[in-house]
Amino acid sequence: MFSTFLSNLADIRLIPYNVSIMKRYSPKEFEPKWQKKWQDEESFKAIDFDDRQKFVMLTEFPYPSGDGLHMGHVREYTLGDIIARYKRHQGMNVLYPMGYDAFGLPTENYAIKNKIAPQVATATNVGNFQKQFQSLGFSMDWSRSVNTTDPSYYRWTQWLFLQFFKEGLAYQKEVSINWCPFCKTGLANEEVVNGRHERCENLVEKKFLKQWLLKITKYADRLIEGLGDVDYPSRVADQQINWIGKSVGAEVIFKTENSNEDLKVFTTRPDTLFGATFLVIAPEHPLVQDLITQDHKSSVDSYLKSVQSKSDLERQDDNREKTGVFTGAYAINPVNGEKVPVWIADYVLMGYGTGAIMAVPAHDMRDWEFAKKFDLPIKRVVKNDASDDDCTADEGIMINSGKFDSLKSDEAREKIVSELKDLGLGEEKINYRLRDWIFSRQHYWGEPIPIIHCEKHGAVAVPEDQLPVTLPEVEHYEPTDTGESPLSKIDEWVNTTCPMCGKPAKRETDTMPNWAGSSWYYLRYYDAHNDKEFAAKDKLAYWADVDLYLGGMEHTTMHLLYSRFWHQFFYDKGLVPTKEPYKARRGQGIILATDGTKMSKSKGNVVNPMEIIEQGYGADSVRLTIAFLAPYDQTTPWSPESVTGMYRFLNRVWNITNEFMESSKNDSENDSTEVLRITHQTIKKVTHDLDNMSFNTAISAIMEMVNELYKLKVNSSMKSESWGFAIRTLLKLLSPFAPHIANELSSQLKSEDDSWPNYDEKYLTSEVMEIVIQVNGKVRAKLSLPVDSSEEIVIDAALKNERIVELIDQKTIHKKIYIKGKLVSLVVG
RNA sequence: GGGGAUGUGGUGGAAUUGGUAGACACGCUAGCCUUAGGAGCUAGUGAGGCAACUCGUGAAGGUUCAAGUCCUUUCAUCCCCACCA
Numbered sequence: 011m012f013s014t015f016l017s018n019l020a021d022i023r024l025i026p027y028n029v030s031i032m033k034r035y036s037p038k039e040f041e042p043k044w045q046k047k048w049q050d051e052e053s054f055k056a057i058d059f060d061d062r063q064k065f066v067m068l069t070e071f072p073y074p075s076g077d078g079l080h081m082g083h084v085r086e087y088t089l090g091d092i093i094a095r096y097k098r099h100q101g102m103n104v105l106y107p108m109g110y111d112a113f114g115l116p117t118e119n120y121a122i123k124n125k126i127a128p129q130v131a132t133a134t135n136v137g138n139f140q141k142q143f144q145s146l147g148f149s150m151d152w153s154r155s156v157n158t159t160d161p162s163y164y165r166w167t168q169w170l171f172l173q174f175f176k177e178g179l180a181y182q183k184e185v186s187i188n189w190c191p192f193c194k195t196g197l198a199n200e201e202v203v204n205g206r207h208e209r210c211e212n213l214v215e216k217k218f219l220k221q222w223l224l225k226i227t228k229y230a231d232r233l234i235e236g237l238g239d240v241d242y243p244s245r246v247a248d249q250q251i252n253w254i255g256k257s258v259g260a261e262v263i264f265k266t267e268n269s270n271e272d273l274k275v276f277t278t279r280p281d282t283l284f285g286a287t288f289l290v291i292a293p294e295h296p297l298v299q300d301l302i303t304q305d306h307k308s309s310v311d312s313y314l315k316s317v318q319s320k321s322d323l324e325r326q327d328d329n330r331e332k333t334g335v336f337t338g339a340y341a342i343n344p345v346n347g348e349k350v351p352v353w354i355a356d357y358v359l360m361g362y363g364t365g366a367i368m369a370v371p372a373h374d375m376r377d378w379e380f381a382k383k384f385d386l387p388i389k390r391v392v393k394n395d396a397s398d399d400d401c402t403a404d405e406g407i408m409i410n411s412g413k414f415d416s417l418k419s420d421e422a423r424e425k426i427v428s429e430l431k432d433l434g435l436g437e438e439k440i441n442y443r444l445r446d447w448i449f450s451r452q453h454y455w456g457e458p459i460p461i462i463h464c465e466k467h468g469a470v471a472v473p474e475d476q477l478p479v480t481l482p483e484v485e486h487y488e489p490t491d492t493g494e495s496p497l498s499k500i501d502e503w504v505n506t507t508c509p510m511c512g513k514p515a516k517r518e519t520d521t522m523p524n525w526a527g528s529s530w531y532y533l534r535y536y537d538a539h540n541d542k543e544f545a546a547k548d549k550l551a552y553w554a555d556v557d558l559y560l561g562g563m564e565h566t567t568m569h570l571l572y573s574r575f576w577h578q579f580f581y582d583k584g585l586v587p588t589k590e591p592y593k594a595r596r597g598q599g600i601i602l603a604t605d606g607t608k609m610s611k612s613k614g615n616v617v618n619p620m621e622i623i624e625q626g627y628g629a630d631s632v633r634l635t636i637a638f639l640a641p642y643d644q645t646t647p648w649s650p651e652s653v654t655g656m657y658r659f660l661n662r663v664w665n666i667t668n669e670f671m672e673s674s675k676n677d678s679e680n681d682s683t684e685v686l687r688i689t690h691q692t693i694k695k696v697t698h699d700l701d702n703m704s705f706n707t708a709i710s711a712i713m714e715m716v717n718e719l720y721k722l723k724v725n726s727s728m729k730s731e732s733w734g735f736a737i738r739t740l741l742k743l744l745s746p747f748a749p750h751i752a753n754e755l756s757s758q759l760k761s762e763d764d765s766w767p768n769y770d771e772k773y774l775t776s777e778v779m780e781i782v783i784q785v786n787g788k789v790r791a792k793l794s795l796p797v798d799s800s801e802e803i804v805i806d807a808a809l810k811n812e813r814i815v816e817l818i819d820q821k822t823i824h825k826k827i828y829i830k831g832k833l834v835s836l837v838v839g
Numbered sequence: 840g841g842g843g844a845u846g847u848g849g850u851g852g853a854a855u856u857g858g859u860a861g862a863c864a865c866g867c868u869a870g871c872c873u874u875a876g877g878a879g880c881u882a883g884u885g886a887g888g889c890a891a892c893u894c895g896u897g898a899a900g901g902u903u904c905a906a907g908u909c910c911u912u913u914c915a916u917c918c919c920c921a922c923c924a
Contacts, residue, residue: 276924376922658879706853713863836904
């Protein structure tokens with residue numbers, strides 16, 4: 011008590027009386043200086059073919075909206091920057107590129123509304139983004155910057171599209187597409203959320219249009235297999251696998267009575283074929299008209315009409331009742347020759363499998379509901395734990411299945427399929443949930459699809475030497491109501507000649523979706539200015555593939571899957587040297603508003619990172635706050651107070667460094683092993699944490715170091731080798747996170763070396779160890795002993811401890827456990 | 840219905856192999872200092888208790904000398920997909 015009082019007095023005396031003689035930490039005064047220097051000197055230029063180990067740090071490039079950077083951007087690019095700077099300090103040739111994914115509807119809508127060309131609006135926004143990136147101190151190689159709307163870029167997007175076209179992987183088809191009546195454009199399945207267009211939230215309609223599609227389904231298996239070769243978080247890999255939705259089953263042919271055409275169905279449970287008591291086909295099924303009998307025609311027609319009038323949203327409603335209608339037709343179950351009725355119902359989807367199913371009500375919940383509602387027969391063919399009156403999808407032992415009785419489900423599956431094969435009435439079949447990628451958009455602001463339509467030759471590729479097909483300048487960007495792109499109204503652009511026969515022909519007027527440019531942009535960073543190829547082979551060989559790709563979880567089934575598909579195709583064509591584009595993928599979590607909800611303009615809870623910098627906290631505080639907030643992949647609310655805390659911490663770093671610089675002028679020589687211990691310990695911890703992307707704990711380790719140093723400086727002079735090492739190391743460890751203050755103070759210290767520090771084990775060991783003593787599992791005492799104490803000595807000391815002696819009293823010790831250097835556990839009773 | 844994740848103080852979050860739960864920070868309390876700043880310093884801060892001590896990681900069981908961590912059951916929240924046969 012008394013001694014504590016004294017040491018408090020000592021503390022107070024040794025704290026510099028007048029802190030004001032030192033320059034205050036004021037990031038505004040030096041951050042812009044460093045940013046300008048980095049810009050002017052192109053400090054972060056990645057060098058082609060350099061001998062150092064290469065490291066490609068990729069972050070998803072932004073859509074340059076008029077609103078500037080938001081917190082999500084700042085998190086992503088700050089984390090990328092921390093890694094890029096760290097790897098550079100470790101001596102690697104780091105490529106940390108940035109570009110702009112600038113085609114898209116917001117700019118087009120902005121252009122329509124304000125009568126400003128999208129090219130102009132884009133240029134303005136890009137300039138704004140560039141400035142904001144700079145003000146955050148990001149270490150990007152700007153010499154390789156790309157912009158998807160630049161003709162010198164989309165020339166290669168078009169060229170790559172033509173490779174798909176030549177291979178038959180880009181094709182046109184009349185398809186029922188998701189149509190957004192507000193944006194007046196077609197959408198990919200992935201862009202429809204709850205029956206609404208994910209961008210504008212308007213209800214999506216169905217429209218039948220001739221569209222360009224990319225045959226991503228051809229790569230379904232490869233896209234699954236490829237996941238085995240890369241380091242993706244399991245939730246990303248699982249989500250992609252789930253999205254591709256591979257199911258193994260069989261296609262079974264049912265002969266029909268009324269039609270010459272057979273009905274094909276897909277099932278994953280051919281073992282339940284004997285339980286198929288009826289068939290159901292989708293309302294859009296091509297055989298509908300063929301099958302209906304005269305006396306059912308009117309009821310079928312009215313059902314089809316009612317289905318048509320339903321919106322997608324209604325059809326997907328959770329509480330929907332099963333609806334349907336009997337066609338009057340019958341089909342023959344191939345395994346037992348039974349006549350089963352054919353129904354039409356909208357719970358069967360035309361887009362999956364064959365658009366027809368065999369209904370096994372006893373073993374499929376949907377069929378069960380339908381059978382109950384329309385009083386159709388239910389036949390149990392699998393015996394398992396479930397009650398006979400229930401529907402069960404579980405496997406078991408076959409019953410009511412003729413010669414397959416008493417087989418297990420999986421055996422029956424095999425045998426029945428092989429029998430069907432022999433009969434020529436079925437075979438194994440694999441189906442995917444994944445559909446081909448609808449690649450047409452009916453908009454101005456996108457890459458024109460480089461195709462010319464000729465009456466004689468059909469769709470013809472624009473010759474390579476005529477690329478790019480540039481967007482014409484137009485007066486109006488408004489989409490048309492007919493479902494045609496606004497480009498279709500520009501006759502002088504549309505009318506051209508056929509490259510094959512020279513006769514008059516018309517240009518394709520659809521443009522590509524904005525996923526096109528982003529499907530290959532990382533490749534362009536390897537050779538951003540090449541006007542002969544999309545990237546030179548030797549540069550691809552040097553840089554590919556991306557070592558770490560950081561981005562949003564929301565892109566898992568869109569951009570990330572699309573670009574893997576493109577890359578795999580390019581690999582097959584010998585255009586790229588690696589099978590997969592990205593060696594490792596990580597997804598950062600979302601930063602929510604302080605109230606735990608998503609930040610949104612309409613709620614007015616958006617935090618603007620630029621404002622925080624301008625308020626005087628500076629870029630370093632913002633960067634630290636983001637990295638410290640939570641594990642990088644965790645969704646977490648923003649905390650404005652946290653910025654103050656980081657600013658305070660940087661202030662402490664600033665002050666202790668300045669104190670060190672002051673004291674080194676006149677203090678006496680004095681060394682401290684404690685200073686070295688905390689320094690080496692922190693190097694070890696921060697290095698380990700950075701390798702594991704545990705940014706928040708790395709920062710807390712640096713904070714602990716600073717706190718320790720503050721305590722240590724009270725009793726030891728700062729003028730010593732150890733202190734110099736400690737302060738310089740502190741700045742090095744801090745520099746990936748807060749590069750401005752680290753560079754500023756290092757330059758004041760005239761510390762030129764910027765290599766990552768190494769720790770030395772010998773400084774980590776301390777002379778004493780603290781041993782915890784547990785009695786019956788509870789911590790009862792702590793001992794300080796020399797580190798080299800043997801087990802005997804430790805246990806002996808534990809048993810002699812006053813407190814322990816008291817607790818053991820007369821009781822017997824049943825067991826003594828010693829965990830080296832940590833604890834002694836005594837079991838008494 | 841399918842897939843994935845997460846539950847720890849007032850808050851954000853720590854906790855290599857099971858080994859001192861709550862690091863680091865925010866906030867709060869008390870005090871000090873001052874050129875009154877978005878500053879700095881000291882002490883305290885899971886709950887209950889004067890204390891010894893007891894309780895405590897969504898809940899309930901279990902394994903173990905020892906469980907936030909392993910096992911079983913269960914509840915809650917979030918994300919993605921969804922009439923996918």
